[in-house]
Amino acid sequence: MSNNVSLIKMMIMVAFVILFGGVILITQLESFHLFKMHQHSLAMANKASQESSPPPAEIQDIEQDQFLLVYDPDTELSVSLKNNVEKTLLYMKKMFASVPVKKIPNDIKEYKNIIILFPNLDLVKDFTILTDYVSHGGKMFFAIRPDIVETYESIHEMIGINESDPPYKDTFSVKIESDFLINSRGLQITDENLIWNSVLDISLKENSTVLASTDNMIPFLWSTPYGKGTFMVFNGTMLESEMNRGFIAGSLSYLNNNFIYPILNSKVVYIDDFPAPFPDGTHDLIFRDYKTNTMSFFHKVWWPDMLKMAQEYDVKYTAGIIETYNDDVDGPFNERLAEHNLKIFGRDLLKMGGELAAHGYNHQSLTLDQGQVVSLGYTAWKDEKDMVASLQELNQFVQGIFQGYTLKTYIPPSNVLSEDGKKAIKKAIPSISNIASLHLPDDEGISYIQEFEYSEEYNEIPRLTSDYHYAQEVQWIVANGATLYGVFSHFIHPDDILDEERSGNKTWHEMSSSFRKMLKDVKEKYPWMKSQTASESTESLRSFQDAKVFFLQDEKIIQGYIGHFRGELDFILRSDKKIVDSLGCEVEKIDSNHYLVHAVSPEFTIELGDES
Template sequence: MKKHTIQLSITFAVLLIGMVTILQLIRMETFQQWFPPNSSPENEFPVMTAEEPKKGEEELKVFLHQNESDLSEGAIGNMKQALEYAKVPYEQVGREEIKNIAPSPYSIIVLAGEHSEEWPRDVITEFVEEGGRVMIAGRFVDSDWNDLLGIKKAEGYKGDLHGISFEQELFPGYVDLGASSELFSHSIADVELKEEVAVPLTVEEEPLMWIHERGKGKVMFWNSTITVGKTTRGMLLQSLSMLPPAFVSAQASIKVFHIDDFPSPIPFETPEKIEQEYDKSIRDFYTDVWWEDMKEIGENHDFTYTGYLIGTYRDDTELKGKEIRENLRYPMLYFGRDLLSEGGELGLHGYNHQSLVTPSEPIDETLGYVPWKNNRQMVEMIKEVEGVFKYYFPDEEIKSYVPPSNVINTTGIKALEQSLPELKTISSLYIGGDKGSLEQEFGPGDVKNNLYYFPRMTSGYAESPEDQFLQTDVIANFGVFSHFVHPDDVLDSYRAQGRNWSQMRSRLQDMGEHVKENYPYLEAMTQSNATKKMKSYQESELTVSYKEDRIVITGDEILKPSEFLIRLENGKFLNEGKYSYGSVDELSEGLYRVTVKEPEAEILIKERGK
């Protein structure tokens, strides 16, 4: 009996020592290197090409006429970019070329600004009466044009109006913004409209956008100056789609979610609000509460996270590899590994949180950042933090970069190219921020074409109506959602806006629910995959032609599958369901999402009552 007890004790001791040894090994970097996490998934995005594109009776033709003024250049420039993103063909025309445009329900002339005396009014009037379409994308006052525009009386301009109201749904997800909103500030023509004019949009009970049918054609008038801003591109495109009998635009169908400063060194001190609410250290709060909630939100609302590593929060360059590795051991081995195991990806936010600018390059001084001496210092420190990244994750590559505070300049971009051979993407802001911030369009970068720009639209956990509006506008334009947060937003009184983590989590869940419910076709992916898909989308070529009873879509190197929006005029509809080419789903009245799995699709249009 005694012998048996001794054997059990020895066995128990061996097991205990073994378990402790395994736990200690797991905490060691060497163990993590022996058993690396799953690599970030690298998706393939197949494309398809039609052998011989079929033609319908007509192709949509959008003619852009730009004059020399801020309103005309801004509005027409925005329309041009919106059409390019949506893969809708357009042509820029001069004044004399307008008279050569044949009237057709699928021919749209777009004008903007206070240049009515320079435009051939009689030619444009005849064009509309014979069935052509015209959009005025920026307001003006000229009594000679009143009859064509559906204006009974005009009395100069009104300024300082704010907000926007949708009297009819333009696209799912747009929300009314009240007069207290600062997103839009309008200068409008003070007008009284004819009774037959339709007014889909208003501002403070004044007509903001209207449609006037004249003869066989239609005229749309944007009674504002807001069309010069990037925040209106989706609205411009979707309102344009209301003019012809049918209108097809493309969607990239991409959804990305960034977590900046993740992984990063964890603060030594725990804020009082965290101790009081959770009775945890800041490290345990991030581990047990914040990150577990973020994973649950990602799973429930279909977000795939891309995290952006920070090496140190010091504003100097004293820390080197071993010290940075020590500071990042837990964040990298716990959060970094877990992010990768969840199918996410790691990019770079910086060696430290000092924007990559030199003393001669612009930056908002209130940020308190220390400028870099030169390109060489940037390159040295970027390589230093890349070495730490590779130490923990030798099988991973840094493929995307987010500038600290979204600020970077030419010197920093060149340093990134020199330091990170696998870098493909810089993600900053779609709408410009503080002084020195990098405002981007989607596409090749400004310095060299081997870096791609993929901007972010919105940020934070507490989504405002303005945030939802901005997200919707870009999705309405070309189907991309791009959002970012920081782990320490909950610790920052300004970014938290007085909310605790429970409230912030709830608001983030609301955003996820809104996006998933309204745009279920957006594909969640890492940033490197989003860049790959977006480049393929932009490089593809699309041909759309129209008959009275059908639409024919053919593609050259288009994504498989491809997503399109189709809007039809009143009285016409598409039957929802699955077809040999793909599927049709109604988004709202008259607006459909069409998924195409073949390079050629013939979509039948039905007429109500027949």
């Protein structure tokens, strides 16, 4: 009996073990299968976000809005203005056609806007074609103030102006009366070296809306309804400059209902010549205020202040290293004067999420042309071989302290760089794929000027502004850069305080207070901007440049499709309406009538409600 019981118990235990083992095996197999599926999904998602996939044919066939640009090919200012407006529209990924004034097509109703890029309106054979276009619902933007000619006298009331024969006047200021530049209502510029325009000294009809004004409250930018459409008039002559592209973008945004366009969305702050050798001895202003030598000031005052500002205002620094300030261009390159500073400051920089960038072995610009750097007091290189050797030394210098660190960004000394220099960079440090120079041309025409773009060779990531001083020029460029590109890109030098001209003979307390105000203003006006290093900003650049954007929209719905989608893309939407719902994107209000749209899917929808 007991043997039978034992046998039964044993059989039950065996069956339990088999059943339990089977369950475990099934569970493990299922878990493994799910794990593999998850890994496959992640791999596919990652692949989808990085590979360029063309939009479906039916999306590509959608008829997109087109802008008609009308210019005078015989006038240099008109051609320059045309080129600048074209570039602005390219950044906004809008379609356009540019035609000489004598070749305006008879049928223009298909165009979303017509943009007039010349002042002499008498060049148009029959202006009623254009006024009829507006009367029937079209929108026209005069991107330069009109001349007082016969055609002007016949249409001045249509475009909102009271006077038929107003005087011309030179003006040197602008006040923004609305948020057509994002979060810039009330911004006033009075710098005569920055803002100059020839304007018409006029007053406007009551049905006009003033968006900006100038000296003595002269209307500078306004819109006026006409029939079923709208005229917008810029009463000035400055929009051919790259500095004012945000003004163009903001004007077009205001002119059109529910206007949406992509942006880079990036905030980058550079410190050039850092880490670098600091001068020995004392500086009068520093010693007076801090009772310490120059080296100690940078270690104990300047750098702690810079770190504190970065933390308070959400900034990452990208720092351009040099080893020495000598002018040696033929070697040997072995003067490692910045070794101690690179160890101390470099460690702090990387700890706070910053980036070390190459500025050069020394501060000699990479060019073989002495004429390009003679005004800087620099020495041109004799050949490419020495440029390569100096950069290889810089890379070895960095590797000796931060083993395995990869340099990805090059900052040209004094923003001067030749094509020979670009080749030398690739040979010396192949990991460098980013160049950070200038976006706006310098007065002497010697700087390396960039657009935001990339090629197989380099990511071009220009800086827009510089200096510790929050001057009106900086404020203006920041407002324009934020509105068109969604970018704040700024650089400073540690030793600005040591130079009487660059410091404006101000103390570090005054300079740091101004810089703090700048960073605070940017954070408060554009809290949505992504704080990035130079290398991180190139990911935003690639997502932006790769994207092919298509829209279907009416008064209630905006449907967007992004071809070549890399995982996310940001847009600016200007609309007077409330956002009811969204799918495939996140929408955030960023001023009175602008929204940031963060697309997380290649297809997204925004539902609009009533006016807010």
